[in-house]
Amino acid sequence: MAEMNQKLFSGLAVAASLLGLAGCSDSDANTGSSAADRTSAVKNYAENLASAYADSVADETDHQTVVGKFLADPTEKNLAAARTSWLDARAHYMLTEGARFYDGPIDVDTAERPSREGLINSWPLDENYIDYTTDAKGVVDETVGIVNDPTLLKDITASGLDDLNAVQSDTSISSGYHAVEFLLWGQALKPTGPGERPASDYDLTGTRANPDRRAQYLTVAVDGIITHLTEVRDAWAKDAEYRVSFEGDANTALSNVFTGLAKFSKGELGSQRIGAAYMSKERHDQHDCFSSDTLVDYERDARGIQNMYLGKYGDNDGMGLNDLVAAVDPAEDTKLQGMIQDSIDAIVAIPRPFEASIAGADDSPGRVAIAKALDALSRQGDEFAVAAAALGYKITVDDPPAAQ
Amino acid sequence: MTDRSRLAFSLLVLSACSGAGTHKPAAVVPADLKSGGLATTLDATSDAYSNSISGLDDVLAGEFSYGHSVFSQSWVIAPATTSGMDGLGPIFNARACSTCHSKDGRSAPFTATGTLLGMLFRLSIPGKAANGGPNPDPVYGDQLRPFGILSVPGDGTPHVTYVETPGTYGDGTAFSLQTPTYTIDGWNYGDPADGLMISPRTGPSVIGLGLLEAVPEDEILANVHPPDADGVAGVPNHVWDAVNHVTALGRFGWKANQPTTSQQVAGAFSGDIGITSSLFPKGTCTPTMTACLSAAPGGDPDFELTDDRWQSVGFYMKALAVPARRDLSDPDALRGEQLFSNFGCASCHVTTLHTGASAAADVLANQTFHPYTDLLLHDMGPDLADGRPDFEASGSQWRTTPLWGIGLIETVNHHSFLLHDGRARGIAEAVLWHGGEAATARENFRMAAQSDRDALLKFLSSL
Numbered sequence: 001m002a003e004m005n006q007k008l009f010s011g012l013a014v015a016a017s018l019l020g021l022a023g024c025s026d027s028d029a030n031t032g033s034s035a036a037d038r039t040s041a042v043k044n045y046a047e048n049l050a051s052a053y054a055d056s057v058a059d060e061t062d063h064q065t066v067v068g069k070f071l072a073d074p075t076e077k078n079l080a081a082a083r084t085s086w087l088d089a090r091a092h093y094m095l096t097e098g099a100r101f102y103d104g105p106i107d108v109d110t111a112e113r114p115s116r117e118g119l120i121n122s123w124p125l126d127e128n129y130i131d132y133t134t135d136a137k138g139v140v141d142e143t144v145g146i147v148n149d150p151t152l153l154k155d156i157t158a159s160g161l162d163d164l165n166a167v168q169s170d171t172s173i174s175s176g177y178h179a180v181e182f183l184l185w186g187q188a189l190k191p192t193g194p195g196e197r198p199a200s201d202y203d204l205t206g207t208r209a210n211p212d213r214r215a216q217y218l219t220v221a222v223d224g225i226i227t228h229l230t231e232v233r234d235a236w237a238k239d240a241e242y243r244v245s246f247e248g249d250a251n252t253a254l255s256n257v258f259t260g261l262a263k264f265s266k267g268e269l270g271s272q273r274i275g276a277a278y279m280s281k282e283r284h285d286q287h288d289c290f291s292s293d294t295l296v297d298y299e300r301d302a303r304g305i306q307n308m309y310l311g312k313y314g315d316n317d318g319m320g321l322n323d324l325v326a327a328v329d330p331a332e333d334t335k336l337q338g339m340i341q342d343s344i345d346a347i348v349a350i351p352r353p354f355e356a357s358i359a360g361a362d363d364s365p366g367r368v369a370i371a372k373a374l375d376a377l378s379r380q381g382d383e384f385a386v387a388a389a390a391l392g393y394k395i396t397v398d399d400p401p402a403a404q
Numbered sequence: 405m406t407d408r409s410r411l412a413f414s415l416l417v418l419s420a421c422s423g424a425g426t427h428k429p430a431a432v433v434p435a436d437l438k439s440g441g442l443a444t445t446l447d448a449t450s451d452a453y454s455n456s457i458s459g460l461d462d463v464l465a466g467e468f469s470y471g472h473s474v475f476s477q478s479w480v481i482a483p484a485t486t487s488g489m490d491g492l493g494p495i496f497n498a499r500a501c502s503t504c505h506s507k508d509g510r511s512a513p514f515t516a517t518g519t520l521l522g523m524l525f526r527l528s529i530p531g532k533a534a535n536g537g538p539n540p541d542p543v544y545g546d547q548l549r550p551f552g553i554l555s556v557p558g559d560g561t562p563h564v565t566y567v568e569t570p571g572t573y574g575d576g577t578a579f580s581l582q583t584p585t586y587t588i589d590g591w592n593y594g595d596p597a598d599g600l601m602i603s604p605r606t607g608p609s610v611i612g613l614g615l616l617e618a619v620p621e622d623e624i625l626a627n628v629h630p631p632d633a634d635g636v637a638g639v640p641n642h643v644w645d646a647v648n649h650v651t652a653l654g655r656f657g658w659k660a661n662q663p664t665t666s667q668q669v670a671g672a673f674s675g676d677i678g679i680t681s682s683l684f685p686k687g688t689c690t691p692t693m694t695a696c697l698s699a700a701p702g703g704d705p706d707f708e709l710t711d712d713r714w715q716s717v718g719f720y721m722k723a724l725a726v727p728a729r730r731d732l733s734d735p736d737a738l739r740g741e742q743l744f745s746n747f748g749c750a751s752c753h754v755t756t757l758h759t760g761a762s763a764a765a766d767v768l769a770n771q772t773f774h775p776y777t778d779l780l781l782h783d784m785g786p787d788l789a790d791g792r793p794d795f796e797a798s799g800s801q802w803r804t805t806p807l808w809g810i811g812l813i814e815t816v817n818h819h820s821f822l823l824h825d826g827r828a829r830g831i832a833e834a835v836l837w838h839g840g841e842a843a844t845a846r847e848n849f850r851m852a853a854q855s856d857r858d859a860l861l862k863f864l865s866s867l
Binding site (some may be wrong): 101102103104107108109110111115124126128129133134135136137141144170171172187188189271272275276278279280282284285375378396 | 445446449451465469470473476477482484485488497499500502554655716814818
C-alpha cells in the first residue's frame, strides 16, 4: 500500500498544476519545518492511533463480558447494562475515525477480505436483513432475517456473518457495531428516541421466535468486532510491518494523514453522515438510529479530528500537525485550529436527539444548527488542504468517500 | 524542451517503428492525465469511481451526497417504518443500485458459487413495441425479475454454464475463452411466449456519465460512416425518450437504448428494483400475476421514488468523476497506446470527445476528455451476439464500451470480468472475444508479439 500511495502522490504534483485542483504554494515537502519534526509528528500520530485502537479493543472486550451476562440471564436490567456498555465501547473508536481514506489498515480491502471498517462500522443497515421487523401497520414478520431464516445462514458464526456483510447491497449489513446496536435496541418505531426491544427476545421460554439464534448472533457479532479491531490494532503496533513502513516515509505519511482528516471532515462526517440525513430527513440516515446516540458519535468524531491535528491522545501531547503548520505559517495554523473548534461547537449545539432536529422546516432551530455544522465541516475539510499545501503536500478533498 | 513536447517526440519515434495491421492508425495525441477533463479525479484507491466532480457549490454537493445515499441504500418491503425507502418489488432483480454497480463500479455477474449477483436478463419476443423498442413477453415483460418479496414468487431462476474453448496467439501461446450458455427455469407464472429472446447484461461502472450526456449530437453523428477498409462502420441507435415522447439518439446502456441518465435511472428503479416513479408510475406486475398485484405499494400514494430522490440520483450519476490516467511516463504503456491505434482499436474506442454546454454542472461544459468510445453501435459478430434487437440495434450490435477507468476495476471491485455478460476474465480475453467489425483489430492483437500484446494491456490498465 505504501508503494501505491507513493505513486498516487507523486502523480499529484504533476496533476495539481494541470488541473488547477489546489491553490498550493510551490514549496517542496522539506521546507519550513524540519524533516526530524515531520518524522516526529508522524511517529506521534502512529503512537496515538495505536493507543486508540488498543483502547477500542479493550472497550469491546468489556462489552463482551456484559453481553455474556445478559445472555446468561436475559432480564431488562441486564439488557440496560448491555446497552450502556455498547455506548461506552464506542468512545475510543470514534476518536480513530479521522484516520480513514488512505487505504490504511482500517480501510484496505483485498479480493479475499473486505475492509475492516466495512465489517466493523457499516451503516445504515436494513433491519430485516438481520431480524424480525414491525411494519408501518404494526404487523411483525418473524420469518425474515439471518436470525429467523436459516437458509440465509445455517450456523451463525462470526465468519459467516462477515461473508454475508453487504452482499445484497451496501446496506445489507450483517456485522459490526450497528448490527449489535440493532440486536440490543431493536427498531426505533417512535418518531424520536431509541428502539424498545424487550429482553424477552432473548428468553428461551419467551414468545418471540428464535431466541437461541438471536443470542448466538449477538455473541458472534461482538466476537467479530473484537477480531477485526484487534487486526487493526496489531497492524499499528510498534514494529508491525505497516507501522514501520508508515513511519519510514514521513512525507507520504503526512500526505495521507491530511488526506484522511480532510476527507473524513468534509466527505464522510459532513456530507455522508450529516448532509445525507439533512437532505432526506430520514432517521435511518443517522449513524446510531437504534440507540438514538448519534450526536455523541459525531462529537467524538470531531474531537478525534482535533486530537489528530494537535498530536494529542489521552494524557499524551506530542509533536502535532499544528506544530508543523505553525512553523511555516502560524496564521494558517491559528485559522485551522479555530475552524476545528468551530465544528465541534457546532455539533455540540445541535439539539438532541438528532432525529428530531433533522425533521421540520429549514428555519427550525434543529435544521439551522445542522446546516451550520455541515458548513463548518465542509470548510474545515478544505482548510486541511490549505494547511497541507503550506507544508508542500497537494491533496484533493472534493472526493466524498463511499458511505460505510 | 518541456515534458509534454518530449513525450510527444518519443511517441512519434515509436510510431515510426511499429505499424501492425492494415488499419490506417488514428493520430495519437500526447498522453493526457485528464481522462475526464476537469471532471477528473486523482483517486486511484478502492474509492476511485466514487468521487464527485470538483467545483460543486453547497447545494449541488448536498445533491450529490443525497444521491449517493439513495444509490447505496437497500429498498425494503412496504409498508416499512422507513417510508422513504419502501416499496421493493414486488418482483425485483436487486435491492439497491449498488447491488449491480458496487462502489459505482461493476459487480461480478455471479458469485463464486454461481448465485446471480450483478447481472440482469432482458427479455422480449419477436416484433416491436409501440414506441419502437423490444416487444415484451406478455407475462414476464422485458426483464427477468428472479426475486420476489415474501409470498410473491419471482419470475424464474437463471443459470449459466461455461464451456472452455481453446485458442492460440500468433506466437503459439495458448489461451482459453469460456463460452456461456444461459437457461432460465422454474417459470412461476407459466411458460413465456414462443420465440423468447434473452439478453444477459452486467451492470457497468457509472463514471463520467455527465460528460457523455453533454457531447453534442453532431459530434457523435460525425463518427457515423460506411464500412472502411477494415469493415468498421458505426451507426447510432434511435430510442424512445419517455420524458419528451419523441425518438432520440441513444447514448447509454449496452445497446445505447437509453437517451439520458435521468431516464436510465428511472428505468432501472422500475425494472431492476420494482420502484415506481413519476416517469414510470405503473408497477411491473402483469395482469396474471395476482400475488404481485395485491402486494402493498410503498411510499407516496402515487409512486415510490420521490422526484427529489430521482433527481438526486440522476445528478449523482452525472457528477461522478473519471479516474485520471496513470503510468503517463511508462514507455510500455505509451507504446501500447500507439498500438491501440495501430491495431485499429481506436476506430471505435474513439480516444477523444468534447462536451458542449452542460445543464448539470459548469465543470462538465466545454471539456476535452478521453472515454474511448464513439457511443455508436457496431456489429461484434456472432460469438458475442445476444440475438435480441433493441430499438435499431440488431442482435449482434453493441455500443462501444467506454474504456476509461478499466484499469481500476480490480482495485475497486476485486474481479476482472468484462464484456456485456462478464464472460471475459480480464482485458486480453475481452479483446479476443471481439468479432464482426472488430475482427481485424482482434487479429492484429492476436497475431502480435507478446511484448506488443503486453504493451497494449499495460496501456489499457493505465486508464
